[in-house]
Amino acid sequence: MKRESVKVPELGGASEVEVIEIAVADGAAVAIGQTLITLESDKASMEVPSPLAGTVRGISVKVGDRVREGDEILVMEIAGEAASASAPPVTPASTVTAAPAPAPVAPGEGPAPAAPTAGGVVLALRVPDLGGADSVEVIEISARAGDSVTEGASLLVLEGDKASMEFPAPADGTLLALDIKVGDRVTSGQKLGELRTAAAAAAAPVAQPAAVVAAPVAVADVAAPAAAPAPDVQATLADGDAVAAITRVFEKETRLAAGRAPSAAAAPVYAGPAVRQLAREIGIPLDEVRGSGPKGRILREDLRSYVKTRLAAPPATALPTVPDVDFAAFGPIETVALSNIQKATVTNMSRSWLNVPHVTQFDYADVTELEAFRDSLKPEMEQRKNKLTPLPFLLLAVARALREHPRFNAALAPDGANLVLKKYCHVGIAVDTPQGLVVPVIRDVDRKSVWELAAEARELADKARNRKLKLAEMQGACFTISSLGNIGGEGFTPIVNAPEVAILGVSKLAVRPVWNGQEFLARKTLPLSLSYDHRVINGADAGNFLSFLVVVLGDLRRLLL
Numbered sequence: 001m002k003r004e005s006v007k008v009p010e011l012g013g014a015s016e017v018e019v020i021e022i023a024v025a026d027g028a029a030v031a032i033g034q035t036l037i038t039l040e041s042d043k044a045s046m047e048v049p050s051p052l053a054g055t056v057r058g059i060s061v062k063v064g065d066r067v068r069e070g071d072e073i074l075v076m077e078i079a080g081e082a083a084s085a086s087a088p089p090v091t092p093a094s095t096v097t098a099a100p101a102p103a104p105v106a107p108g109e110g111p112a113p114a115a116p117t118a119g120g121v122v123l124a125l126r127v128p129d130l131g132g133a134d135s136v137e138v139i140e141i142s143a144r145a146g147d148s149v150t151e152g153a154s155l156l157v158l159e160g161d162k163a164s165m166e167f168p169a170p171a172d173g174t175l176l177a178l179d180i181k182v183g184d185r186v187t188s189g190q191k192l193g194e195l196r197t198a199a200a201a202a203a204a205p206v207a208q209p210a211a212v213v214a215a216p217v218a219v220a221d222v223a224a225p226a227a228a229p230a231p232d233v234q235a236t237l238a239d240g241d242a243v244a245a246i247t248r249v250f251e252k253e254t255r256l257a258a259g260r261a262p263s264a265a266a267a268p269v270y271a272g273p274a275v276r277q278l279a280r281e282i283g284i285p286l287d288e289v290r291g292s293g294p295k296g297r298i299l300r301e302d303l304r305s306y307v308k309t310r311l312a313a314p315p316a317t318a319l320p321t322v323p324d325v326d327f328a329a330f331g332p333i334e335t336v337a338l339s340n341i342q343k344a345t346v347t348n349m350s351r352s353w354l355n356v357p358h359v360t361q362f363d364y365a366d367v368t369e370l371e372a373f374r375d376s377l378k379p380e381m382e383q384r385k386n387k388l389t390p391l392p393f394l395l396l397a398v399a400r401a402l403r404e405h406p407r408f409n410a411a412l413a414p415d416g417a418n419l420v421l422k423k424y425c426h427v428g429i430a431v432d433t434p435q436g437l438v439v440p441v442i443r444d445v446d447r448k449s450v451w452e453l454a455a456e457a458r459e460l461a462d463k464a465r466n467r468k469l470k471l472a473e474m475q476g477a478c479f480t481i482s483s484l485g486n487i488g489g490e491g492f493t494p495i496v497n498a499p500e501v502a503i504l505g506v507s508k509l510a511v512r513p514v515w516n517g518q519e520f521l522a523r524k525t526l527p528l529s530l531s532y533d534h535r536v537i538n539g540a541d542a543g544n545f546l547s548f549l550v551v552v553l554g555d556l557r558r559l560l561l
């Protein structure tokens with residue numbers, strides 16, 4: 001067994017390039033020509049094929065490394081001399097990586113003489129040796145005569161039976177002509193068009209590592225001065241099958257797109273180097289992009305559409321949406337538009353429910369004495385023309401409870417780092433109206449009498465039902481009472497009216513048996529349910545708050561204490 005170090009080949013002018021993909025694993029059996037790694041410069045990407053057949057024994061680079069010519073890529077173990085003996089046509093990597101010079105590959109043609117122009121030289125663009133394939137189809141043309149093109153920019157795409165390849169501009173310059181159209185079948189050496197190089201490009205040989213991966217076969221009759229012969233490119237093409245080379249590119253695209261090792265099951269992804277590079281920069285997985293080019297080829301425009309669609313989609317953290325069901329498919333329906341208040345309720349309830357971790361605690365207040373007291377006030381109610389329901393008593397009891405438990409008269413600051421304690425006592429009351437639920441606010445509840453509270457509650461409720469409430473009358477609440485009154489039910493879980501931190505639900509008063517330690521007594525009890533924001537209030541706080549209410553409502557004299 002012999003070990004060989006495989007090194008980074010000549011980089012076609014680039015001093016340092018990035019390793020963007022490692023295509024083999026340690027211990028993997030590798031064939032000659034199989035891609036080992038992919039390198040990328042700021043202009044193009046190139047694959048480094050294996051110069052040997054053997055087994056990988058230690059990879060010296062990792063994705064993201066920047067490497068130079070001669071750096072070790074990996075060590076390979078070769079069984080005997082046979083493998084390396086079979087390799088001579090493909091010398092270590094250099095045969096397929098460095099393509100520093102344009103290559104005259106048209107069979108039987110030598111380098112054409114330069115056609116000097118004011119701007120540079122004219123290059124004849126020719127189909128490369130197709131390695132045995134009779135012809136390939138022009139499936140995409142990305143430039144027109146007169147276009148200024150930059151070196152490496154895709155001019156057109158050719159497609160064989162198995163894969164496609166881009167034909168990049170061999171130099172910066174102006175495209176003088178493209179003598180083909182989409183659908184044409186072209187053969188090795190056929191002239192495709194002409195490109196006049198920019199003056200600067202004409203002064204120096206054209207280095208084009210881009211051609212290696214995108215078009216190992218990109219060719220031109222180059223009339224550039226000092227046009228170096230291109231034995232490397234010729235060797236590659238002569239040695240391998242161009243279609244197979246194209247297939248490797250195609251396979252690589254698939255792997256890159258899927259972010260995994262080569263797999264027979266991977267769906268093909270057609271995209272050129274420029275598109276792939278852009279996709280990598282933005283982080284777009286190519287296998288999620290639908291190509292709109294010929295045969296599903298992914299174009300730049302497809303990347304734009306993909307990004308637009310993704311930006312328009314709900315963020316990943318959004319809740320899954322409720323299915324949009326066609327109810328008419330199951331029976332007759334009627335669609336009724338929501339009022340503005342109802343629409344606002346949709347938003348407000350969702351916001352509170354989603355933002356506030358709710359907990360609800362339940363208890364019963366023995367209001368037998370309160371009800372007796374209220375009964376006793378009936379003549380006075382008539383005299384004052386002011387009816388006392390349980391609600392004003394609840395308002396008073398809540399005001400006292402808020403004073404005793406200031407954490408309930410608070411709001412959590414949006415940054416979640418502070419609690420805003422309110423030194424005033426405004427309480428909202430939920431009012432059911434034909435237009436929807438409205439919550440007017442009674443101000444300074446702690447400073448008002450039961451009579452005042454009763455009158456104000458009624459006035460606000462009437463205003464709410466007659467759509468006369470002003471915005472200011474619905475703002476500033478510290479706490480909310482939602483009384484279902486005599487509507488029914490033994491309890492419910494009201495939703496906190498955020499940024500308030502708690503809400504009291506009141507259900508229907510009923511006579512229930514209460515154990516006094518010796519016997520069951522028939523008592524009038526009021527079901528209470530306290531929902532609270534568990535970020536601010538813990539269960540013990542809530543238990544104390546609710547017990548306080550139960551005690552005060554059970555014995556109104558305690559309001560004097």
Ligand code: COA
Nearest residue numbers: 389390391430431432461482483484485486506507508509
């Ligand atoms: N149990 C039994 N009866 C009750 C009661 C209770 N908890 N609360 C009130 N009542 C009685 C009242 O004493 C009154 O009786 P009466 O007519 O014999 O005197 C009757 O129910 C109607 O009271 P109401 O007119 O509703 O006054 P109120 O002061 O109790 O309530 C409002 C005023 C505005 C809160 C109320 O009318 C209302 O709209 N409640 C609905 C709130 C709501 O929809 N909440 C749910 C939000 S999700």
